[in-house]
Amino acid sequence: MILAAVLLAILAVLLAWPVPLALARSSWPDRAPGTALLLWQAIALAGVLSLIGSLLVAGLAPYGAHPVAAIRVLTGDALRGAVPQGTTTGSALALAAAILLGAHLVLNLVATVVRTERQRARHRSLVLLLSAPMPETPRTRVLDATAPIAYCLPGTARSLTVLSAGLLALLSEQEVQGVVEHERAHLRQHHALVLVAFRAWRIALPWFPVASRAQDAVGLLTEMLADDQARRTVPDPVLARAIAIVASGGGAPGVPLEDAAAADPVSVGRRVRRLVSPASAPRAVRAVVPIAAVALVVVPPVLLAMPSFTG
Amino acid sequence: MESLGELERTALEQLWDAAGPLTPGELRDRLAIGDQRGLALTTVMTVLSRLEKKGFVARDRTVRPATYAPVSAREEYVAELMHDALGAAGDRTEALARFVGRASADETAALRRLLGLD
Structure with a gap:
């Protein structure tokens, strides 16, 4: 089992640091955001699986050649109230770490989903009470605010797109259409689900800077995917103008730009530039990356289960 | 017929605009302005109880009939x-x-x- 534990640990280290950093630095994701989003999800999932898997295998090693058999021995002894034979301090620590880490990640995901839902519900009720429905546009509300604002509120049957009066005044009809299509794409493609998972991951691992990079990268990729949907309805230059105008605040008074420290200027530039000079991803990327993503997720369970590694 | 959500919004707006707490009857009269058909009192009660449940309005039970006022401005x-x-x-x-x-x-x-x- 030690070989499996070592291989899983190596994979975990690779997926925790060099692989996501290389992906965050590469330029092809702007040209193939869907593929890149798939890869980020595979890296996150496989990274967590291999880390927990390597601890689990190391923790179970004293009880048997195969993890399933080892778990049977362990639970059998534990139920009788006996410390299983062969337990060492190291194996006990590894097993405890695997269980704690797994529980920590799962509980954090649940807590983040619940908190996010509660915030959205509160915000939705405020929007419904303080905004007017947009004429002839279903599920779209108009806020009486001068700043150009557009966002969407996901919800199983009650999703909303919210625009401000300032945005409608600032943009042409076609630009508004682009914004609306962009927000609808977020809702249709359920980007909120991916985002909440990466948000939970970052909150669960505050000492792990790559989690925050991953969240930023995934957020930008969902924006690009939504842009790509909007491009089917409005021409690229129109959408690019809408993004630039809204990002600059349209010179709206009362909203100092300094307040927007959280906003990432680089992401706005990247979104606009890929619209101004569109290019498709290298063929190699389109062919290899999806396969690599699937392989990443398959490898940890195979390493856990295969007798040739565990025997 | 307006949706219940839109009624909640206009009802809360009336409560904000009012000088003080309103009874359901007073609220119905205010909502009826500009709407020829008017609203059933039960509809107004439903809207108010939904707003109360969401924490946007508070009911004063010490007076009869009970009056409603917004919780916050x-x-x-x-x-x-x-x-x-x-x-x-x-x-x-x-x-x-x-x-x-x-x-x-x-x-x-x-x-x-x-x-x-x-």
Whole structure:
């Protein structure tokens, strides 16, 4: 089992640091955001699986050649109230770490989903009470605010797109259409689900800077995917103008730009530039990356289960 | 027929505009202005109880008939809403997916030049 534990640990280290950093630095994701989003999800999932898997295998090693058999021995002894034979301090620590880490990640995901839902519900009720429905546009509300604002509120049957009066005044009809299509794409493609998972991951691992990079990268990729949907309805230059105008605040008074420290200027530039000079991803990327993503997720369970590694 | 949600909105607006707490009957009369058919009192009661359940209005049971008043001023809710919508609330606003974040003045100036907006 030690070989499996070592291989899983190596994979975990690779997926925790060099692989996501290389992906965050590469330029092809702007040209193939869907593929890149798939890869980020595979890296996150496989990274967590291999880390927990390597601890689990190391923790179970004293009880048997195969993890399933080892778990049977362990639970059998534990139920009788006996410390299983062969337990060492190291194996006990590894097993405890695997269980704690797994529980920590799962509980954090649940807590983040619940908190996010509660915030959205509160915000939705405020929007419904303080905004007017947009004429002839279903599920779209108009806020009486001068700043150009557009966002969407996901919800199983009650999703909303919210625009401000300032945005409608600032943009042409076609630009508004682009914004609306962009927000609808977020809702249709359920980007909120991916985002909440990466948000939970970052909150669960505050000492792990790559989690925050991953969240930023995934957020930008969902924006690009939504842009790509909007491009089917409005021409690229129109959408690019809408993004630039809204990002600059349209010179709206009362909203100092300094307040927007959280906003990432680089992401706005990247979104606009890929619209101004569109290019498709290298063929190699389109062919290899999806396969690599699937392989990443398959490898940890195979390493856990295969007798040739565990025997 | 307006949806219940729209009725909640107009009812709360009337309560905000009113000088003091309103009875369901007074609220119905205010809502009836500009609407020839008027509303059934039971509908107004339903709308008020929904608003009460959501914590937007409070019922005063010490008087008869009971009166209703907004819990907070409109401005407070608008401030909370805008705080979320403009992304000033930090982690909380990650619950919303905004069309675009704010870019720095330098970056947007460069983008506007690139697109020939200025």
